[in-house]
Amino acid sequence: xxxxxxxxxxxxxxxxxxxxxxxxxxxxxxxxxxxxxxxxxxxxxxxxxxxxxxxxxxxxxxxxxxxxxxxxxxxxxxxxxxxxxxxxxxxxxxxxxxxxxxxxxxxxxxxxxxxxxxxxxxxxxxxxxxxxxxxxxxxxxxxxxxxxxxxxxxxxxxxxxxxxxxxxxxxxxxxxxxxxxxxxxxxxxxxxxxxxxxxxxxxxxxxxxxxxxxx
Amino acid sequence: xxxxxxxxxxxxxxxxxxxxxxxxxxxxxxxxxxxxxxxxxxxxxxxxxxxxxxxxxxxxxxxxxxxxxxxxxxxxxxxxxxxxxxxxxxxxxxxxxxxxxxxxxxxxxxxxxxxxxxxxxxxxxxxxxxxxxxxxxxxxxxxxxxxxxxxxxxxxxxxxxxxxxxxxxxxxxxxxxxxxxxxxxxxxxxxxxxxxxxxxxxxxxxxxxxxxxxxxxxxxxxxxxxxxxxxxxxxxxxxxxxxxxxxxxxxxx
Numbered sequence: 001x002x003x004x005x006x007x008x009x010x011x012x013x014x015x016x017x018x019x020x021x022x023x024x025x026x027x028x029x030x031x032x033x034x035x036x037x038x039x040x041x042x043x044x045x046x047x048x049x050x051x052x053x054x055x056x057x058x059x060x061x062x063x064x065x066x067x068x069x070x071x072x073x074x075x076x077x078x079x080x081x082x083x084x085x086x087x088x089x090x091x092x093x094x095x096x097x098x099x100x101x102x103x104x105x106x107x108x109x110x111x112x113x114x115x116x117x118x119x120x121x122x123x124x125x126x127x128x129x130x131x132x133x134x135x136x137x138x139x140x141x142x143x144x145x146x147x148x149x150x151x152x153x154x155x156x157x158x159x160x161x162x163x164x165x166x167x168x169x170x171x172x173x174x175x176x177x178x179x180x181x182x183x184x185x186x187x188x189x190x191x192x193x194x195x196x197x198x199x200x201x202x203x204x205x206x207x208x209x210x211x212x213x214x215x
Numbered sequence: 216x217x218x219x220x221x222x223x224x225x226x227x228x229x230x231x232x233x234x235x236x237x238x239x240x241x242x243x244x245x246x247x248x249x250x251x252x253x254x255x256x257x258x259x260x261x262x263x264x265x266x267x268x269x270x271x272x273x274x275x276x277x278x279x280x281x282x283x284x285x286x287x288x289x290x291x292x293x294x295x296x297x298x299x300x301x302x303x304x305x306x307x308x309x310x311x312x313x314x315x316x317x318x319x320x321x322x323x324x325x326x327x328x329x330x331x332x333x334x335x336x337x338x339x340x341x342x343x344x345x346x347x348x349x350x351x352x353x354x355x356x357x358x359x360x361x362x363x364x365x366x367x368x369x370x371x372x373x374x375x376x377x378x379x380x381x382x383x384x385x386x387x388x389x390x391x392x393x394x395x396x397x398x399x400x401x402x403x404x405x406x407x408x409x410x411x412x413x414x415x416x417x418x419x420x421x422x423x424x425x426x427x428x429x430x431x432x433x434x435x436x437x438x439x440x441x442x443x444x445x446x447x448x449x450x451x452x453x454x455x456x457x458x459x460x461x462x463x464x465x466x467x468x
Binding site: 109111112114115117118119120121122125129130133134 | 274276298299300302303305306307309311313314315316317318326327330331375376379
């Protein structure tokens with residue numbers, strides 16, 4: 001058990017890095033997707049809808065292969081397995097997160113938008129100062145759920161050769177044939193890594209709700 | 216309308232043949248109304264008469280489906296720039312306050328002066344404090360709306376609109392969401408504002424306010440102006456049977 005753990009720990013850093021980097025990509029790209037999907041003009045809305053639906057319709061593992069074997073192995077571009085995994089998972093989760101953002105934006109009452117319009121507040125300030133701070137409270141809990149799902153999905157990066165926990169478990173099993181032991185430890189590692197995400201999310205949720213209600 | 220030929224009597228705000236429609240259902244039909252500088256106009260009438268829709272058409276929260284809005288001689292166009300220019304000059308107070316719940320009273324009042332008008336924050340803060348003092352809430356500057364009473368919230372909302380130094384203030388049933396006692400403090404604030412010479416258009420169910428504070432009362436029903444007159448005259452001696460019926464019903468409640 002101890003030796004398995006020390007073997008697999010070599011992959012912890014990679015798993016965490018893929019998860020965090022993909023989450024940042026998803027969190028940044030998800031917001032414009034959500035804003036575009038709420039546009040009043042269909043020609044703005046349509047491309048965003050298509051992008052989101054296509055990203056979600058294709059299995060993550062297929063996306064990773066597609067990205068790795070296209071962008072990853074041309075003469076001009078040569079992505080590392082880490083980069084390919086972050087791009088793939090980041091885009092897929094951007095689509096998922098855009099739905100969470102959209103729900104958050106929808107939850108802000110119409111009166112808030114009206115007040116900003118009556119004050120002629122510029123659009124960027126309307127989002128930054130009024131709408132997003134209120135939407136965020138609604139978005140944080142589902143975001144945490146997505147972060148944990150992303151942590152688990154990051155395991156598929158091992159199939160394109162990213163050296164994460166799962167990759168090391170597969171390697172080790174090929175040597176010692178102790179699949180049950182190795183993957184049990186791998187599973188426990190994922191559970192352990194998920195706990196901090198859940199705790200951070202709960203704390204963020206508490207702080208944000210309190211900020212909204214006010215002191 | 217040739218306002219330019221008569222600069223002396225030019226109204227500050229003019230609505231000319233304004234219609235408001237939701238989808239294809241028209242709720243305000245061909246309303247024309249002029250408001251002079253410093254005048255207080257009360258819009259009264261039964262629910263569904265189109266009073267709020269008309270008021271919201273003035274600053275294009277409901278863009279008029281037909282007709283023109285002219286503010287201080289300039290016709291408002293449909294472009295974002297033209298709308299923003301109008302909205303900078305027209306303050307709006309909502310029935311449900313629509314304060315920003317995550318910001319303190321002071322931040323609520325400062326926000327638009329800083330980000331819409333581009334006033335330096337230190338100066339905007341001073342201006343915001345003045346307006347909060349004006350509505351009697353300087354001591355609530357650092358409190359969030361959730362901790363204030365409804366009446367206080369509405370007065371913060373009035374301060375927020377005043378901080379833009381508008382030419383006209385629009386009030387959309389500002390006391391309807393408040394119990395009578397809290398409504399009274401809001402009405403007192405509005406009364407003081409009127410006494411200072413602010414031009415105001417007020418949709419209201421407060422008949423005493425309409426009679427005592429407004430210079431002119433406009434009675435609307437079914438999306439049209441039925442009757443308008445000097446406040447005292449219309450309230451005491453309505454000419455149109457529809458107005459008589461409404462005022463009788465309201466008074467005998």
